[in-house]
Amino acid sequence: MTTSSSAKPTLAVIGGTGAEGSGLVVRWAVVGYPVIIGSRSQEKAASVAAELSAQLPSGSASIRGDENGAAAKAGDVVVLCVPYAAQEGTIAQIVEGCQGKVVVTVGVPLQPPKVSTVWRPAAGSAAEEAQAQLGDGVRVVSAFQNVSAAHLKDLSYTVDCDILVAGDDKAAKAVAIELANAAGMFGIDAGPLANASVAEGLTALLIGVNIRHKIKSSGIRITGIGRAEEQ
Numbered sequence: 301m302t303t304s305s306s307a308k309p310t311l312a313v314i315g316g317t318g319a320e321g322s323g324l325v326v327r328w329a330v331v332g333y334p335v336i337i338g339s340r341s342q343e344k345a346a347s348v349a350a351e352l353s354a355q356l357p358s359g360s361a362s363i364r365g366d367e368n369g370a371a372a373k374a375g376d377v378v379v380l381c382v383p384y385a386a387q388e389g390t391i392a393q394i395v396e397g398c399q400g401k402v403v404v405t406v407g408v409p410l411q412p413p414k415v416s417t418v419w420r421p422a423a424g425s426a427a428e429e430a431q432a433q434l435g436d437g438v439r440v441v442s443a444f445q446n447v448s449a450a451h452l453k454d455l456s457y458t459v460d461c462d463i464l465v466a467g468d469d470k471a472a473k474a475v476a477i478e479l480a481n482a483a484g485m486f487g488i489d490a491g492p493l494a495n496a497s498v499a500e501g502l503t504a505l506l507i508g509v510n511i512r513h514k515i516k517s518s519g520i521r522i523t524g525i526g527r528a529e530e531q
């Protein structure tokens with residue numbers, strides 16, 4: 301990864317205080333994306349932002365924290381990374397600040413305690429539920445569901461997982477693919493937002509693989525597709 305800080309969009313990572321979100325924050329900040337961590341608590345957001353900033357090499361972009369609604373308003377792109385059970389309530393806090401923007405949903409609908417069994421909400425996927433709640437003024441893209449949080453903050457670790465990017469707007473998908481590639485992963489256009497149900501379901505399957513193989517970060521890789529290092 302490089303550490304250039306050319307003009308990049310500011311990312312608001314809602315739930316960036318958590319396991320998955322904080323790992324993504326680190327991966328994006330180190331390659332120059334200014335990041336605002338969103339939280340229910342401004343204090344918690346600021347504290348996690350300071351903690352993550354301290355781990356980054358000099359030359360990385362800034363990480364700051366704010367309350368969810370303010371973070372979404374200040375971000376150019378919003379990344380939603382909260383547990384499924386918290387999705388509806390969190391979107392209610394950020395819906396205004398997301399209007400006109402791309403929102404990348406990372407959430408997976410899991411039904412504890414059966415977290416290794418695929419479960420789909422009535423809309424088909426958490427991403428489609430998010431789109432319905434955020435409204436037509438927001439372009440929702442689903443991505444990063446299959447990347448385990450386990451090693452994300454360890455920048456010496458190469459994440460061996462492709463990123464399936466589903467959405468109904470090509471330009472919005474390009475934003476998420478760029479974020480995947482910038483974070484050292486491989487983003488793939490996986491079709492319309494309705495296909496988010498497959499990527500979300502895969503996570504339950506991967507959790508089961510992790511449990512049965514006593515590992516922490518199984519992932520997926522699409523074969524038969526050209527990659528930069530092979531071209």
Ligand SMILES: NC(=O)c1ccc[n+]([C@@H]2O[C@H](COP(=O)([O-])OP(=O)(O)OC[C@H]3O[C@@H](n4cnc5c(N)ncnc54)[C@H](OP(=O)(O)O)[C@@H]3O)[C@@H](O)[C@H]2O)c1
Nearest residue numbers: 315317318319320339340381382383386407408445448449
């Ligand atoms: N962990 C993984 O390996 C992984 C991998 C792929 C996808 N995902 C998906 O990514 C999403 C986040 O996962 P995570 O493991 O990072 O979750 P997490 O650490 O449990 O939670 C992330 C953040 O969400 C907020 N949150 C938690 N519970 C909440 C509640 N009841 N109401 C409102 N906000 C709440 C918290 O932020 P504040 O307290 O700061 O508000 C928390 O720091 C989930 O949908 C998960 O399925 C996770």
